[in-house]
Amino acid sequence: MKINLREVEAGETEFNFQVSPEEMDLFSPEVEFLEVVETRVRVTGSEKQHLLDTSIETKAQCRCSRCLEPVILPLRTEFKLLLKSCEPFAKASETASEEEDLVLVADSDTSFDITERVREAIILSLPLKPLCREDCKGLCPHCGVNLNLKTCRCEEQKLDPHWSKLKELM
DSSP: OEEETTSOOSEEEEEEEEEOTTTTTOOOSSOEEOSOEEEEEEEEEOSSEEEEEEEEEEEEEEEOTTTOOEEEEEEEEEEEEEEEEEOTTOOHHHHOOSOTTEEEEETTOOEEEOHHHHHHHHHHHSOSSOOSSTTOOOBOTTTOOBTTTSOOOOOOOOOOGGGHHHHHHO
């Protein structure tokens, strides 16, 4: 997904990309991407500086972290990136910035590839513990039944006799 910086006019230019998850190297044993990755990039700026306002949409399927049922996740994320032109051999101290979203590009560069940044944004938008629903009850730790679908008939865990006096207080 290359942005041709020479095509950017004064004001605002929009680029739209549709890329398959395979082309973006989005492979994971836990997550299956169901749709193409749709990326919209609005570029504003001038000859020496461009602001890339990027929005991304796709769908993924994974397993609920509590009950292991399949979950379809609509993924939507955004990021902004500032591209600044600089001399090709500028010293780092002259061009360094604390901003994470600042990218320095050589004056001679005619395009900028955002594929890796889009890939990172998608991966970071995935939930750490996906849930089929907020009140998911999960699986019974003894028999493995899905507690969202059935009630468990397992006996309550047997209490250690050393703790029986505490049980009487409750």
